[in-house]
Amino acid sequence: MEFISQSIRQASRRFPRYVPSLRRSHYSSSRSPAPKIPSDRQVNSCRTSTTMDTTIHSAGIAEIHNVPMEVIKRPIPSVLDEKKVQSLMDTIQRETSEDEVPPIDLLWITGSEGGDYYFSFGGCHRFEAYKRLQRDTIKAKLVRSTLGDLYHYMGSSAPKYLA
Numbered sequence: 001m002e003f004i005s006q007s008i009r010q011a012s013r014r015f016p017r018y019v020p021s022l023r024r025s026h027y028s029s030s031r032s033p034a035p036k037i038p039s040d041r042q043v044n045s046c047r048t049s050t051t052m053d054t055t056i057h058s059a060g061i062a063e064i065h066n067v068p069m070e071v072i073k074r075p076i077p078s079v080l081d082e083k084k085v086q087s088l089m090d091t092i093q094r095e096t097s098e099d100e101v102p103p104i105d106l107l108w109i110t111g112s113e114g115g116d117y118y119f120s121f122g123g124c125h126r127f128e129a130y131k132r133l134q135r136d137t138i139k140a141k142l143v144r145s146t147l148g149d150l151y152h153y154m155g156s157s158a159p160k161y162l163a
């Protein structure tokens with residue numbers, strides 16, 4: 001509960017009040033930290049996106065969540081344009097412009113033995129900007145995905161523990 005209230009306090013005042021709740025047992029595990037699947041009530045408290053916020057993967061998804069940075073797995077190292085990261089940091093830091101940065105997409109996968117896993121492949125510069133700003137959470141859309149989807153990105157490097 002302490003973590004959740006901290007996340008809520010540190011989330012942008014202009015952005016969603018929703019922070020995925022965590023199952024502590026999963027959260028402390030390096031393998032399967034997991035925001036819970038949002039309930040209807042929680043989903044209703046999320047901000048909805050505009051058409052400008054969408055990608056092909058998340059075009060049909062309206063809900064935006066403040067997802068804890070530390071539960072997001074980024075298996076592929078980013079190649080970064082330093083100026084773009086800096087510029088995004090400036091934009092995110094200013095309360096008047098933070099909303100100009102759209103949510104990233106997260107692949108949300110449930111393991112065969114349960115547990116929720118959140119993978120990020122795009123949004124490299126946004127993720128890096130939030131990380132460097134030491135934000136606890138990042139705005140994200142959760143794209144319901146399967147292990148098969150993960151194979152598209154990672155091939156045989158996809159984590160075996162999900163199968």
Ligand SMILES: Nc1ncnc2c1ncn2[C@@H]1O[C@H](COP(=O)(O)OP(=O)(O)OP(=O)(O)O)[C@@H](O)[C@H]1O
Pocket residue numbers: 084087088089091100101102121122123124125126127
């Ligand atoms: N100062 C800024 N610099 C760059 N993009 C910004 C800035 N402010 C707002 N944005 C918005 O943030 C989003 C950045 O997405 P973009 O696809 O360019 O990068 P990324 O997804 O974070 O990284 P990558 O595409 O390399 O994985 C765009 O929608 C852009 O309009």
